[in-house]
Amino acid sequence: MKTDKKIFKSASIIAGALLTTTLATTPALGADILAYNDLGTGAQVRSHLIDVNSNQVNGQEANAVKFGELKCGEGKCGEGKCGEGDKKKEAKKGESTKSEAAESKSAEAKCGEGKCGEGEKKETTKKKKSDK
Amino acid sequence: MVGLGLRRDIAEEILESRTLTPDFLEFAPENWMGMGGAWKRVMEQAVEKYPITCHGLSLSLGSPEELDWEFIRELKDFLDENQVKIFSEHLSYTKSRNAHLYDLLPIPFRSDAADHVVERIRKVQDYLERPLAIENVSYYTPVAAEMSEIEFVNQIVERADCRMLLDVNNVYVNAFNHQYDAKEFISQLPLHRVEYIHMAGHEQVEPDLIIDTHGQPIIDPVYELFDWTIGQMDPVPVLLERDYNFEDTDQIQSELVQIKGIMKKHWKVEHESA
Amino acid sequence: MSLREETIQIQELLGEYCRTGEEQELPGVTPGRIQHYRRLVWNVVSDTLATAFPITVAALGEDSWELLVDDFFAAGLPQTPQVWKLPFEFYRFHADRETGKRIRKRFLDDLLLFEWMEIEVHTMTDRPYPEFVAEGDLLHDRLAFNPEHEIVQLEYPVHTHPVSQATEMKGEYYALLYRLPGSGNVQFLALSVLNTYIFTRLQEADVPLNEIKGEFARVAGIESGRYLDDALKKFFGDLLDRKLILGFKRE
Numbered sequence: 259m260k261t262d263k264k265i266f267k268s269a270s271i272i273a274g275a276l277l278t279t280t281l282a283t284t285p286a287l288g289a290d291i292l293a294y295n296d297l298g299t300g301a302q303v304r305s306h307l308i309d310v311n312s313n314q315v316n317g318q319e320a321n322a323v324k325f326g327e328l329k330c331g332e333g334k335c336g337e338g339k340c341g342e343g344d345k346k347k348e349a350k351k352g353e354s355t356k357s358e359a360a361e362s363k364s365a366e367a368k369c370g371e372g373k374c375g376e377g378e379k380k381e382t383t384k385k386k387k388s389d390k
Numbered sequence: 391m392v393g394l395g396l397r398r399d400i401a402e403e404i405l406e407s408r409t410l411t412p413d414f415l416e417f418a419p420e421n422w423m424g425m426g427g428a429w430k431r432v433m434e435q436a437v438e439k440y441p442i443t444c445h446g447l448s449l450s451l452g453s454p455e456e457l458d459w460e461f462i463r464e465l466k467d468f469l470d471e472n473q474v475k476i477f478s479e480h481l482s483y484t485k486s487r488n489a490h491l492y493d494l495l496p497i498p499f500r501s502d503a504a505d506h507v508v509e510r511i512r513k514v515q516d517y518l519e520r521p522l523a524i525e526n527v528s529y530y531t532p533v534a535a536e537m538s539e540i541e542f543v544n545q546i547v548e549r550a551d552c553r554m555l556l557d558v559n560n561v562y563v564n565a566f567n568h569q570y571d572a573k574e575f576i577s578q579l580p581l582h583r584v585e586y587i588h589m590a591g592h593e594q595v596e597p598d599l600i601i602d603t604h605g606q607p608i609i610d611p612v613y614e615l616f617d618w619t620i621g622q623m624d625p626v627p628v629l630l631e632r633d634y635n636f637e638d639t640d641q642i643q644s645e646l647v648q649i650k651g652i653m654k655k656h657w658k659v660e661h662e663s664a
Numbered sequence: 665m666s667l668r669e670e671t672i673q674i675q676e677l678l679g680e681y682c683r684t685g686e687e688q689e690l691p692g693v694t695p696g697r698i699q700h701y702r703r704l705v706w707n708v709v710s711d712t713l714a715t716a717f718p719i720t721v722a723a724l725g726e727d728s729w730e731l732l733v734d735d736f737f738a739a740g741l742p743q744t745p746q747v748w749k750l751p752f753e754f755y756r757f758h759a760d761r762e763t764g765k766r767i768r769k770r771f772l773d774d775l776l777l778f779e780w781m782e783i784e785v786h787t788m789t790d791r792p793y794p795e796f797v798a799e800g801d802l803l804h805d806r807l808a809f810n811p812e813h814e815i816v817q818l819e820y821p822v823h824t825h826p827v828s829q830a831t832e833m834k835g836e837y838y839a840l841l842y843r844l845p846g847s848g849n850v851q852f853l854a855l856s857v858l859n860t861y862i863f864t865r866l867q868e869a870d871v872p873l874n875e876i877k878g879e880f881a882r883v884a885g886i887e888s889g890r891y892l893d894d895a896l897k898k899f900f901g902d903l904l905d906r907k908l909i910l911g912f913k914r915e
Contacts, residue, residue: 291895292858292899293856294853294854294855294856295824295853296851297839297852298851298852299849299850300849304782307719307722308718310826311723311827314827363715363718363782363783364425364429364716364786364787365711365716366397366398366418366421367420367447367448367746367747367748420746420747421746421747424789425787426789426812427788427790428786430790454665454667458745483679486675486676486678486682488743489679490743491682491683491742492712492750493704495678495679496678497675498671500671502666502667503667503671505666505667506667509666530698530700530701531693531694532692532693532694533678533691533698534670534674534690599697
């Protein structure tokens with residue numbers, strides 16, 4: 259799955275970045291020239307970043323994605339999508355807890371009909387364009 | 391033998407045999423194929439410790455799409471590597487217009503759909519070099535049906551010459567949702583083709599609708615239907631499906647014990663085919 | 665194919681309805697029941713993605729997040745039969761469509777990739793370990809790297825800062841994720857460009873550190889000498905303690 263240019267293996271890929279960076283700001287030579295940050299385990303990283311980002315989001319309407327920004331301009335407006343704002347909002351039960359506690363976030367498909375998250379969210383039906 | 395579906399939330403519990411002591415385990419191969427690291431080790435330990443059956447989710451036997459042969463090749467490798475003898479799949483479709491949907495959609499009960507599924511089951515069985523056990527799925531509405539569910543299921547199982555995974559809870563759920571007699575339905579099935587049985591819990595969400603959730607304990611009427619059903623059959627392994635709500639493992643273990651008690655009432659000798 | 669066109673169309677309409685939520689005219693259905701399929705399918709996808717990307721959910725807020733999921737599921741055509749790989753397709757979908765740019769959340773690609781990489785590193789197929797011994801010299805022996813790691817290049821430091829700050833800090837950032845031997849748990853390091861270069865270069869060259877430290881000094885524009893030796897020994901010694909370096913290769 260590693261088809262992304264941001265996931266790399268070759269030192270030569272960053273040689274250019276290195277030259278630019280070091281030429282711009284020559285690092286002070288000392289034992290900490292190769293200092294780095296240990297961010298911890300996956301659970302620690304998630305817990306910290308969820309916390310700091312949640313604090314940022316709370317109460318900041320400006321941070322919200324505007325629906326039109328996402329949908330319009332793709333030939334989709336007028337198909338009964340834009341302006342759709344009537345989704346039922348239901349709190350997810352224990353979702354963040356589940357993510358933080360798990361050592362792995364890899365999801366597990368379930369046998370049968372809709373076992374994951376059953377009863378947690380209620381996605382609504384959208385009227386056909388012709389019905390609007 | 392009474393088995394339990396291996397889910398990550400209870401993997402450690404099962405492997406250490408703390409409270410849960412199934413006789414065999416069932417994997418959904420899609421959840422474990424191609425994985426390394428900690429989950430691979432869990433799977434290896436499970437294979438080492440227990441007999442394994444596999445229950446597929448994504449073959450999409452009823453789909454108008456072409457079969458995904460790359461996936462089927464990987465599946466065969468997985469089944470071979472883990473020496474899986476029983477492999478089952480759902481009589482449903484999960485892929486449409488080149489998009490996976492990750493749930494089981496109802497195939498229209500129609501003769502052309504039956505022909506299509508029969509053809510695909512045969513192809514898959516041939517490639518996998520093992521019989522497929524096809525599960526009767528729960529469904530919440532028929533779609534464009536031209537025959538009854540029992541006719542549809544029987545046509546497919548007989549003509550594909552495949553095995554059957556009888557989900558007793560699904561029969562109960564469907565009988566409730568579509569108002570038919572569960573025992574009459576089961577009595578019309580080719581029970582000699584049943585390779586193993588699934589039992590599970592469900593949730594009634596409306597006065598006339600049950601959703602097959604696998605998240606609750608099995609209710610008494612489903613035990614009663616199971617009791618009646620296995621009285622008509624030769625011994626086969628039985629599996630308890632539980633997909634979430636794992637907090638009370640004592641209660642899940644008690645379900646395994648209750649299932650085994652009913653099996654012992656009907657079948658004197660333990661079945662060892664899993 | 666044995667299927668009639670009409671049957672194909674009916675099956676596809678049901679699938680389409682489940683993905684988009686847009687009403688379809690389906691014959692022979694029980695009133696009020698078909699909506700459950702849309703709800704259940706949506707739940708699986710929504711739950712899978714929210715579990716995979718909890719930081720993004722927190723950073724965007726739930727309503728905005730749901731729009732991204734809705735957009736993906738309606739137009740993304742999920743290809744993997746394995747639902748645990750779905751988050752990667754979600755990331756690729758939004759990266760390809762430059763969603764982050766369009767919704768003015770420029771950090772989005774980086775954050776989705778960063779979160780996906782934890783799953784990738786945790787679950788990727790095992791990589792063969794090199795042979796190694798525990799004792800050796802950091803500068804004069806070849807180092808045996810833990811092969812189960814990935815480095816991700818980020819434009820915004822979403823791995824260390826809240827997105828509101830990270831957005832103002834465009835640059836070159838590197839996150840290294842690796843799988844701990846034994847437990848398989850994923851550990852994270854935030855590396856500088858210098859760390860990343862010497863770490864990657866040394867693996868490629870597969871020679872003792874001593875042999876490439878001069879090259880490193882030249883590329884980095886720093887003086888070679890005792891300070892550099894000390895810095896290199898400290899960095900790689902730390903990585904040895906952290907099991908990102910397993911030990912030393914001997915002939």
